Amino acid sequence: MIFKIFWRPFGFLRRLLKVESCRITESESLIPLAWTSLIQKLSKAPGIFLLDQRKRFSTMPEIETSQSDSELFSPPSDVRGMTTLDRTAFNKVVTIPVLKVRKEIVNKLMRSLKRAALQRPGIKRVIEDPEDEESRLIMLDPYKILTNDSFEEAELSILKQLNVSPQISKYNLELTYENFKSEEILRAVLPEGQDVTSGFSRVGHIAHLNLRDHQLPFKHLIGQVMIDKNPGITSAVNKINHIDNTYRNFQMEVLYGEENMMTKVRENNYTYEFDFSKVYWNPRLSTEHSRITELLKPGDVLFDVFAGVGPFAIPAAKKNCTVFANDLNPESYKWLLHNCKLNKVDNKVKVFNLDGKDFLQGPVREELMQQLGPLSKERKHAVHIVMNLPAKAIEFLSAFKSLLDGQPCGSELLPIVHCYSFSKDANPAKDVQQQAEAVLGISLDPCSSVHLVRNVAPNKEMLCITFQIPAVILYKNQTLDLENHEDPPPLKRQRTDKAFSEEKTTIA
Numbered sequence: 001m002i003f004k005i006f007w008r009p010f011g012f013l014r015r016l017l018k019v020e021s022c023r024i025t026e027s028e029s030l031i032p033l034a035w036t037s038l039i040q041k042l043s044k045a046p047g048i049f050l051l052d053q054r055k056r057f058s059t060m061p062e063i064e065t066s067q068s069d070s071e072l073f074s075p076p077s078d079v080r081g082m083t084t085l086d087r088t089a090f091n092k093v094v095t096i097p098v099l100k101v102r103k104e105i106v107n108k109l110m111r112s113l114k115r116a117a118l119q120r121p122g123i124k125r126v127i128e129d130p131e132d133e134e135s136r137l138i139m140l141d142p143y144k145i146l147t148n149d150s151f152e153e154a155e156l157s158i159l160k161q162l163n164v165s166p167q168i169s170k171y172n173l174e175l176t177y178e179n180f181k182s183e184e185i186l187r188a189v190l191p192e193g194q195d196v197t198s199g200f201s202r203v204g205h206i207a208h209l210n211l212r213d214h215q216l217p218f219k220h221l222i223g224q225v226m227i228d229k230n231p232g233i234t235s236a237v238n239k240i241n242h243i244d245n246t247y248r249n250f251q252m253e254v255l256y257g258e259e260n261m262m263t264k265v266r267e268n269n270y271t272y273e274f275d276f277s278k279v280y281w282n283p284r285l286s287t288e289h290s291r292i293t294e295l296l297k298p299g300d301v302l303f304d305v306f307a308g309v310g311p312f313a314i315p316a317a318k319k320n321c322t323v324f325a326n327d328l329n330p331e332s333y334k335w336l337l338h339n340c341k342l343n344k345v346d347n348k349v350k351v352f353n354l355d356g357k358d359f360l361q362g363p364v365r366e367e368l369m370q371q372l373g374p375l376s377k378e379r380k381h382a383v384h385i386v387m388n389l390p391a392k393a394i395e396f397l398s399a400f401k402s403l404l405d406g407q408p409c410g411s412e413l414l415p416i417v418h419c420y421s422f423s424k425d426a427n428p429a430k431d432v433q434q435q436a437e438a439v440l441g442i443s444l445d446p447c448s449s450v451h452l453v454r455n456v457a458p459n460k461e462m463l464c465i466t467f468q469i470p471a472v473i474l475y476k477n478q479t480l481d482l483e484n485h486e487d488p489p490p491l492k493r494q495r496t497d498k499a500f501s502e503e504k505t506t507i508a
Helices: 035-042 103-112 153-161 182-189 213-229 283-295 313-318 330-342 356-371 374-378 393-400 428-440 497-506
Strands: 005-007 092-102 126-129 132-139 169-175 201-203 206-209 235-239 252-257 262-267 270-275 301-304 322-326 349-352 383-387 416-423 448-457 460-468
Touching: 092 103, 103 132, 103 153, 132 169, 182 213, 201 283, 206 213, 213 235, 213 252, 262 283, 270 313, 270 330, 283 313, 283 383, 283 448, 301 313, 301 356, 313 322, 313 330, 313 349, 322 356, 330 349, 349 356, 356 383, 356 393, 383 393, 393 416, 393 428, 416 428, 428 448, 428 460
Parallel strands: 206 235, 301 322, 301 383, 322 349, 383 416
Antiparallel strands: 005 169, 092 132, 092 169, 126 132, 201 206, 235 252, 262 270, 416 460, 448 460
16 A cells, blocks of 8 residues: 655645655554754755655745635646546645544544544545554545644644644645546536536436537547446447437437337326336426426316326326327337336326327317306316427417307316416516417417426527416407407416516526
C-alpha cells in the first residue's frame, strides 16, 4: 500500500508543502519533521518533502493556497475531449488534511466532526495510521479545514474532552474514476463551457437520455458513465427522433449496455411491464397520473382515450371506478391488457385498440348515451374523459360536437374532460384555452381551468385544460347562442397570468 503523508508545521499558513510518494512497509514508519530541522531548511528553501526513512530532504517549488478549490476534486485536465472511456486516465493524487486519533474513540468523535469530515463518494473517512496500529486517521474536508484554527469551538471542545490534539497532518490521497461523480466526469470530458448531461429518465433498468448535438461525439462514453455511476442501470439509450404522433413511441439508439428493452417499472405502487422501444412511457408524468387519480371517486366512470400501458386506467380501476381504456398502438394495447391482469383489475377495465376519434364516437358515445339518459338524474357518480396526447389531443375535441342524441342532461352531470397540450406561448395557459375554444367553437372561460404539468424544454410547457363539455356542443340539434347559452357550473376559476406564472416557478 502506498501512503503519502505530509506533516504541516503549526502556523505555516501561506504555503502547502508537497509530499513525494514513499512506499511504506509494515516494518517502516513515517517520521515527523523535527522543528529544528524544519527551521534550518526553511531559511534555505521555499518547500520541503520527505523522500524516505533515511531523512533525505529536497527543495521543490511552493504551491500557493490560492489554487482553485474547484480543481482539487476535479478529474485531470488531460481527459478533455476523450471519446473512448479510459478509467485509468482519471487517476489523480490530492493532498487532504487528516487528524490522528486513538482508534477506540473514532466512532464517538465522528459524530461531532460531521461538518469537518470529508464527504466524497467511495472514499473512506477513516483510515489506518501507517505509523501506529492503535491510531486512526480521520479524513477532513480540505475546503473547511486548513489549519487547527479551522475547527469550530464545539469541535475543539470535544477534541479537548477526548484528549485529541487538533494538530493537522496532510495525507496524499489517490483518487480514481470511482471517486468522481458522473457530472464531474462529463464536465471534464465534454468541451469546456458546454452543457453537461448528468440527468436522465429511468425506466426500469434503462437510462433514457436526450442528448444534444454537441454531446453526440461523446454519446457512447456518456452511456457508459451513466451505467457505471447508477446501480441497477444496465442499458443507456438515446432518442434519435421525435415521438411518432401515431403510436407515441420513438426510435432509439443503445449507447452502451444490453439491448434488452423489456422492462418493469413501479409507479405510485402499481407495476407496469412493457417493451420500452415500442410504447410510450414517461416517468416524469408520475405526479400527473396521481393528480388525476385523486380527482376520481369510487363509482366514477373514466374514459382514457390515449391510455398507453395504463398509468391512468389501472389506478382508477383500483379505486373502484369503471374504466374504458383505449390505445391505437397494438403494442400498447397488448401491454395494457397484460398490466391490467398484472395489477388484478382486468375485470374492471374494458380495453380497446381504436383510433381516438373512433373510440370517442363508438364506445364512448354508447356509454354516454346510457350514463346521461333518462335515468341520469339518479346518477351520483361523475364521468371523466382523459386525453393525454399533448401533440394532437386538442384536435380530437371536435369529436364531441353533436356526439349525443336526445334531450340534454343537467349541466352538473356533463362529462369532465382533461385534455393535454403543449404550448410555446408567453402565456401558455391562455394559449391552450384558446386552442380548445377554436376547435369547439365556444368560449370555455367560465367552466375551465388550466394546470401546468411540466416544463418540457426551454420555452415549451405541457399543460392540462379541464372543463365540462357544454351541452350545446355535446348534443345534436342544439342552437348555439354564444351570448345566452347556459354554461356548466365553474370547475375552478381560470388562473390569472400572474397566478399561473407563480405556479410555474414552483414546479420541480
